[in-house]
Amino acid sequence: MSNRQQHRKPATPRIPGWGRLLGFALAEGYLVALATLAAIAFVPVLFGWHATMVQTGSMEPHISPGDVAVASPWDENDPVPMGGVVQYRSPAAAEPDGIERLRLHRIVEANDDGTFVTAGDANHDVDSSSLKRSQITGQARILIPMIGLPGFWLNTGNYGPLILWGLVTLAALILAFRGPGRHPDTNDDSDGKPDLPEEEVAEERVGVTEILSPRRLDRRTALTLIGLAAAGSIVGTQVPVSSAAFSTRTRTKASWSVAKLPELTLGRAATYLLMAHESIQHSPTLGVGTTISGSVATSPGTKIEGFWPWDISGSTDRNTTGARNAKTDLMVLYAALDKYPATAIRDSVLSGTIRPGVYTSSTGRFTINGTVTLDGQGDPNARFIFRANTITSANGSTVVFTRGTKAANVYWRSTGDITLGSSSTNRGIYLANSHGVMQSRAELVGYLYSCTSSLTITRS
Template identity: 40%
Template sequence: MLGTVAECYLVLVLALTAIAVVPLALGWQGSVVQTGSMRPHVNPGDVVLSTALPADSPVPLGGVVQFRTAAPGGGERTVLHRIVAPAEEQGEWVTAGDANHDVDSSTLSREDITGQARLLVRWVGLPSVWLRTGELAWVAAWVALTLAAVAVRVWSWPRREDEDAPTPSPGAGAGPPAPALGRRTFLAAALAVTAGGTVLAGREPVWAGFTARTATAGNTFRVGTWPTLALGRVASFALLAATRVANEAPYGIGSSVVGSVGVSPGTTVSGFWSWDITGSVERNTATARNARADALALYDTTRARAATRAASTTVTGTLPPGVAHRNGPVHVTGTLTLDARGDASAVFVITGTSVTFTAGSSVVLVNGASADRVLFLGTSTVTVSEGAYVRGVVLANGDVSLVRATVAGRVVSTQGAVLLRAATIAAP
């Protein structure tokens, strides 16, 4: 009985391993599932075999596909999820794990699909999962169980004299049972199981796409977030400076501020007519001091935010949400279009040692982009040149200079002055 049980276990392991490994020789892709985002249909330790999606085949809506996506901490990882709906943008698709409450945070294009799932093999990748997660006790238990099964089956083999005994004639004594499998067969099986397990342990793992919640009880994680880019009490002002605010236009003509003006710890606001500022003027008041404290926090948080794209000297064209830091000057030229892609919470950050909006340049916000979520940060100065039209928050450590230009947003200097010459600043 023990020998029969051991034989059944070894045959099961051999069969599952063969089903998982043989297709790899035929060009299929094999991946060991690491997480429970596809439960109850796919569990950690299962092996999913997939094939490339033919160029003339439609995207399998409702099917399970394998694709590459960004991994936390950088790089990429392979994900195995179901295509659940077309995305709003033509040619893109929405994916989700069967066990997840939320769809994946990014959409999928056809070019991202590396394979379509074809065959599921249960359990055979569990040793690989245990090795990757450091659960060596389970690995040791599985190895011990397999070796014990081999030993029991070898021990229960009939003796050679029994194997060589003639088959009894009908009506004679029952005699020894014929062996189900020979020694050589079991030796080959044990080697095949070992080799197959080695192959599967080296297969690339597949993971769950990132979502904020999961219905899988065994999975617990905390949503990772960027530092919050909150204006705080800066939102009370259209213009905020540390040392002074000055309208340098001849006779104070041509400059205006739609909103409030604050300065702290300085107290100078000069060159404006009474009708040039529609809001209040706060000269080192508690309101101005509180706003400057929040401006300093916003400056530090913005600089600490990790970059998501390469920074360049010249910024123009259309950009998606993201963060670009440059240790050098940045020039915004032509028309810079910031596309939120329908995400009202999208954040855009562009920083440099100095930021210059060249003459005639403009910043355009589309598809839900908000001026208070667009930050242009200069670690020294920011210059808005003649004819420029800027939407967003202009944030500088040093002076900010605006010459015959318009900012539909806010202008903030944490350590310096804000100087206007026939310029307009209008709070969102």
């Protein structure tokens, strides 16, 4: 062994400094976050959803320019989401520049003609054009903040932030590709070259080979490719742009306050299955009466006639304190039902399957014909409201509940009479402003009220 070999010191691996480790961790976290946000924004598009980049600030503070909103597909038969944010096409005739645009705004009100009022959360005023159901393309479901900013900067010519973002992303890609690494210590001899024993030179070569092997490159390469794909998708993917429908004035850092809809509850009226303003008249057949599994009341009237004592399982209250309190709550409910915007206008004859919503009649009257199925679609809170001037269930007709529908969430509100036909099966809460009639052999699972007149019950 030569003297030169005797003075060589063994090489020991050097763990990279904390700065380099921290840089790699930050780069890795940044690229993973970038890829995750990009995936959330663009993967739903593969399943028929719509991604749109917000270009204006009319929806602040909830939605800002550069955010990407993902909307679920829209069916014209779907209930219009009052208070929800929808994506829709604004026709050229409604645009100042005469060019059709994609809009993203909140529905705040329904018009009597079946159209809807929209507004931006940051706008003082509602949008100047009404929204038709046919214009809606989707309902906003997912919001990914800031992921569309590079595209927004590119579209608006704001190149300063775009270049800065590009440099940061490039630096993260370089750090991720290089990784934290391992660097062996070296000892320079007099000729300036590393002074290593042959065994350790071989080991170093093996180390270099391992670092460059596909196995060692898996994580770095994958992370780099993921980062490149995410950055490329963010800038290169042509995501449709949503604008704010124009408004006379706009304010920032404020929200549009949607009028809160009144609560729908029977309150103290829930005690009574039958209640009338003036009277309740029962007509037994051959002395056989109608079974009422609960209480009945009148207020301010006091006339309740024709029932045998055993017909009514609960109390019979004639303008008692309880009846007056119930009447007060009943009138509150009747008025509250009128505050809910209609989601659809239906033909006067109801039939088939109906999904949750607020329905008005095209002719001013509703007639239940055959079997009507109210489908709650698995939602125990699914609500159905039917409003008309008169409501009639035809003889032998049937109302059926399915998939979670409850009688307490089904409201039949008439500004005139309500008639439950002979041998019909009825379910829900029936509120007539005028007269209520329950004909022979009719069945009711729920409540029947007359707010300003009387009820007539024929033996079932």
